[in-house]
Amino acid sequence: MTFKEKYTVTPAYLTTPSKRRCGLQMSPTVKFIVAHDTGNPKSTARANRNYYENSRDEQSASAHIFVDDKEIIECIPALVKPEKAWHVLYGVLTDNQLFGFNPNDAAIGVEYC
Numbered sequence: 001m002t003f004k005e006k007y008t009v010t011p012a013y014l015t016t017p018s019k020r021r022c023g024l025q026m027s028p029t030v031k032f033i034v035a036h037d038t039g040n041p042k043s044t045a046r047a048n049r050n051y052y053e054n055s056r057d058e059q060s061a062s063a064h065i066f067v068d069d070k071e072i073i074e075c076i077p078a079l080v081k082p083e084k085a086w087h088v089l090y091g092v093l094t095d096n097q098l099f100g101f102n103p104n105d106a107a108i109g110v111e112y113c
Helices: 045-054 094-099
Strands: 009-011 032-037 065-067 072-074 107-112
Touching: 032 094, 045 065, 045 072
Parallel strands: 009 072, 032 107, 065 107
Antiparallel strands: 065 072
């Protein structure tokens, strides 16, 4: 069976340094993926990426990748030399207990739009 890539991953990186993208390498290596729904009905991957860029100095919340039914946008490096992102609150310890790592330090954050 061959794999056909239906969607390419488009890099559209957020400005660094900022509250959205610190530019620090992920350490240790990527251990798992955290996926969320943005909770924004009818939003798009591009609109969410642009919102993060336009509010880059307002809030420490981010994701590596935004996905909708038309495109996949990587806004913080995840596929090559992954960087940290803030996609889970540090006070939420479930992932720490399940996987032994804080997801902001060891997981790729994917947001479904």
